[in-house]
Amino acid sequence: MEQAEAQIRRVYLGIDIGGTNIRAGVVDGSGHILGESRQPSLAETGMRQAVERSAEAAMSAAERAGMSLQQISAVGVGVPGVLRSREGMCVYSPNFTDSRNVPIATPIRQALDIPTFVLNDVAVQTLGEHQYGAGQDYSHMVMITLGTGIGGGAIIDGELRIGSTEGFAEVGHMTIEPNGPFCSCGNQGCWEALCGRDAIVRRAITKIQRGEKTAIAEMVEYRLGSITPALIAHSAEQGDRVAIEVLAEIGQYLGIGIANLIQLYNPEVFVIGGGIAQAGRWLFEPILRTVRARAHMVPASTCRIVPAQLGDDAGVTGASVLAARELARLVEPAAAHPLAEDDEDSSS
């Protein structure tokens, strides 16, 4: 009991490295952000620079929280892309220049002198939603984030699952439509090629070019390149038929992928994050309809499908959950763990 209380009193630093912004926050053991700081990611200047700016953001977050770095127990960092988290390395991050094999944990640990742990950003958000958001009280949860692409995270039997090469995050590249649009990954008909940001916008543009009546074109003064998923969601809310159709089509493809994941992972709750998830019933109704029509052996009724709750905070609070979790495993050596920093040496 005392140990549990001590853990709650601890504070952590959560860092969320995004394609646009780096956010750092000091987070207490109950998920409250006590102070935070932002820096532009400047992805075009490279991942190493972003890591340096992350450490700077962390220092000013601590200052704003009125804390010294010595008072902070551990640092968690969420990074978009493929990682070797045990080594604290970014293998590749598509949004960043010069992102191949860039150390993340070591430079931050050296700058702050605090134990530092890294993980894929969607896995981090999954930890956050599981601990403090839509996945609270569930032991089996799958999460996806809808944005430029689709990322995924899974907690099964109460444990985060990342796969042998941490590939679960790449769930957006499962094939949904054999002859579907080509994807940046080299495959065809990937989930994210059908439901990612560009695919949503492209669907609206195609309908406009076919001459379908919609207020969307006027709203962007016929500069169709300025259409955004948020604008489509807003137009659907206003009753725009084309916007509603776009979301229904996207919702159907999302539903197919979600039904597949429900068959595979048997989650109790399926959490959908990312901006477009806020499109509400116009997206969720076609998703639910499709899942009900397709999920039978593991029935749709066994899984709640809900929007994420933490919004933009999921990255920072989730990174604090990562920090707390990994620190607990470091100080309890009995619980051998894949992310432990000195795990490589233990076999020698």
Ligand SMILES: [Zn+2]
């Ligand atoms: Zn793909």
